[in-house]
Amino acid sequence: MRWDSLDREACSLSRTLAVIGDRWTLLVLRDAFLRVRRFEDFQASLGIARRVLTERLMLLVDEGVLRKVAYQERPVRYEYRLTEKGLGLYPALVALVHWGDEHYAGKKGPPLLHRHLTCGHDFRSVMTCSECGDAIDPREVKPHAGPGAKKRA
Amino acid sequence: MRWDSLDREACSLSRTLAVIGDRWTLLVLRDAFLRVRRFEDFQASLGIARRVLTERLMLLVDEGVLRKVAYQERPVRYEYRLTEKGLGLYPALVALVHWGDEHYAGKKGPPLLHRHLTCGHDFRSVMTCSECGDAIDPREVKPHAGPGAKKRA
DNA sequence: TTGACTAAGTTCACTTTCAAGACTTACTAG
DNA sequence: CTAGTAAGTCTTGAAAGTGAACTTAGTCAA
Numbered sequence: 001m002r003w004d005s006l007d008r009e010a011c012s013l014s015r016t017l018a019v020i021g022d023r024w025t026l027l028v029l030r031d032a033f034l035r036v037r038r039f040e041d042f043q044a045s046l047g048i049a050r051r052v053l054t055e056r057l058m059l060l061v062d063e064g065v066l067r068k069v070a071y072q073e074r075p076v077r078y079e080y081r082l083t084e085k086g087l088g089l090y091p092a093l094v095a096l097v098h099w100g101d102e103h104y105a106g107k108k109g110p111p112l113l114h115r116h117l118t119c120g121h122d123f124r125s126v127m128t129c130s131e132c133g134d135a136i137d138p139r140e141v142k143p144h145a146g147p148g149a150k151k152r153a
Numbered sequence: 154m155r156w157d158s159l160d161r162e163a164c165s166l167s168r169t170l171a172v173i174g175d176r177w178t179l180l181v182l183r184d185a186f187l188r189v190r191r192f193e194d195f196q197a198s199l200g201i202a203r204r205v206l207t208e209r210l211m212l213l214v215d216e217g218v219l220r221k222v223a224y225q226e227r228p229v230r231y232e233y234r235l236t237e238k239g240l241g242l243y244p245a246l247v248a249l250v251h252w253g254d255e256h257y258a259g260k261k262g263p264p265l266l267h268r269h270l271t272c273g274h275d276f277r278s279v280m281t282c283s284e285c286g287d288a289i290d291p292r293e294v295k296p297h298a299g300p301g302a303k304k305r306a
Numbered sequence: 307t308t309g310a311c312t313a314a315g316t317t318c319a320c321t322t323t324c325a326a327g328a329c330t331t332a333c334t335a336g
Numbered sequence: 337c338t339a340g341t342a343a344g345t346c347t348t349g350a351a352a353g354t355g356a357a358c359t360t361a362g363t364c365a366a
Contacts, residue, residue, distance in 0.1 A: 001200030002325075002351095003176055010264040012253030013183050013246070023156055023174055023353090030166050034296060039314050047154030049354050054315060075362045077313060085256060090291035091280035092248035093166070099241050100165030109300035111163040117293045119285035127244035128281045132272035138243035140270045143187060147262035155354080176324095192343050202325050207344060228333045230342060 010150045019063050020089065024048055025056050026096070029082075029089060032066065037079035065089070094125045163303045172216045173242065177201055178209050179249070182235075182242060185219065190232035218242070247278045 007018035020026055024046070031045050043053055057080055060066040065086040068078040094114065101110035101124075113122045127136050160171035173179055177199070184198050196206055210233055213219040218239040221231040247267065254263035254277075266275045280289050 007257075011183070012250045012257060012263055012265065013179065014253075015257040016249045016253035017176070017179060021176055021179065023170070023176070026166065026170060026174065030164070033291070040312085043314095050315070050356095051317085052353060075313080075360085077362095087291050088252055088255065090294075091278070091289075092245055092252060094280065094289075094294075095245035095248050096169045097165045099245060100167075100169035102241065103238060104160075104165060104168040106301050110165055111299055111301040111303070112165065112296050113299040115295045115297060116282045116284060116287075116289060117295055118287060118290075119282060121282070121284035123285075123289075124283040125244070125280045125289065126283050126286075127247065127278045129269045129272060129274070130277040130279050131269060131274035132276075133279075134269075134271060136244075136247075136269060136276075136278065137271075138186070138240050141243075141247075142268045142270055143265050144268060146264055146266040148258050148264040150264070193341085196343095203327090203344070204346080205324065228331085228342080 010148065019059070019065065022056070024052060025060065026093065028053070028056055028060070029065070029086070030093060030097075032080065032082050032086065033090065033093065037081060038071075038077075039080075042080075060086075091125065095127070098124050163301065172212070172218065175209070177205060178213065179246065181206070181209055181213070182218070182239070183246060183250075185233065185235050185239065186243065186246065190234060191224075191230075192233075195233075213239075244278065248280070251277050 003018075006014045006021075009015065020029065027046055028042060028048075031042055036042055036045055039053065039057070042048070042057075043050055046053070048056075057066065061068055061080070063085075064083055066080045067083050069081055070076050071079050097112070097114075105111070115121065116123045128134060129136050156171075159167045159174075162168065173182065180199055181195060181201075184195055189195055189198055192206065192210070195201070195210075196203055199206070201209075210219065214221055214233070216238075217236055219233045220236050222234055223229050224232050250265070250267075258264070268274065269276045281287060282289055
């Protein structure tokens with residue numbers, strides 16, 4: 001199967017990965033969450049090939065994850081900012097970071113901590129159920145076909 | 154920067170993506186969470202090139218995300234099962250799926266729903282703070298250097 | 307008014323990875 | 337013997353990524 005047909009699959013993960021699933025995009029978004037906004041800054045921070053960065057930023061803008069905002073005229077220069085849709089990726093990103101913290105942090109501990117300003121503490125994210133509010137154990141979840149499902153094997 | 158040096162970055166996301174960040178791996182893991190376990194089943198379900206599937210499964214086994222379990226002798230055949238470490242990726246996966254549900258489900262709704270067996274309802278995942286238990290707004294989080302940090306620009 | 311500088315790309319030559327399908331191995335079943 | 341099965345392995349052309357140089361549209365300083 002070719003990658004560019006993934007967005008036609010009846011699976012929300014496939015559709016999501018068609019947008020943010022390549023090797024660099026999540027790192028671009030990590031930087032965006034850390035307030036990186038300009039082409040040169042992304043490039044310097046990531047060491048990504050410029051052509052690839054151009055492509056990824058364009059795709060993210062097309063998809064409405066980032067938007068271009070002019071920060072000067074003459075010459076017009078744009079920076080890239082997260083949209084609301086982009087902010088919606090935060091839980092996924094944090095979950096990936098915390099998995100890395102747990103399994104790949106050295107003896108010294110994680111390189112980056114996250115402080116919850118509302119309560120003032122460094123936190124880990126906990127996945128809870130929107131219905132009962134309890135923390136979710138993967139073994140207590142049963143996936144089943146939803147309204148948008150096609151029949152599948 | 155080359156992809157294979159990402160695991161040396163002082164960032165838990167880089168280290169995570171060095172393991173599961175390529176185009177196919179999360180789809181392999183989605184299938185694993187849906188109880189797919191055998192080479193032929195992954196291959197048929199994903200339409201992934203066989204060589205790539207072989208590589209990905211080997212990497213995931215090396216990293217301790219999956220483990221090989223013999224399910225028959227003569228000839229010995231193995232299947233791939235999630236380890237505890239692998240189960241730890243569930244929150245990230247669900248967050249990505251729900252983002253896809255929100256932004257890419259058609260008019261009919263999401264193709265797959267998740268039922269929380271403990272409470273009996275279909276749910277969305279909510280990211281909450283391990284310290285105060287409240288739902289987290291990305292704008293109320295401040296990242297700061299942790300014990301494993303290197304100095305950076 | 308030339309020359310240096312900046313930010314955001316674009317182009318090019320080269321390398322790596324991927325896609326699709328055929329082939330291999332080690333068995334079983336008839 | 338022949339066919340079938342599961343899990344790879346190999347091959348070849350196509351696609352994508354890499355790194356460095358180049359381009360564009362402007363500023364500022366001498």
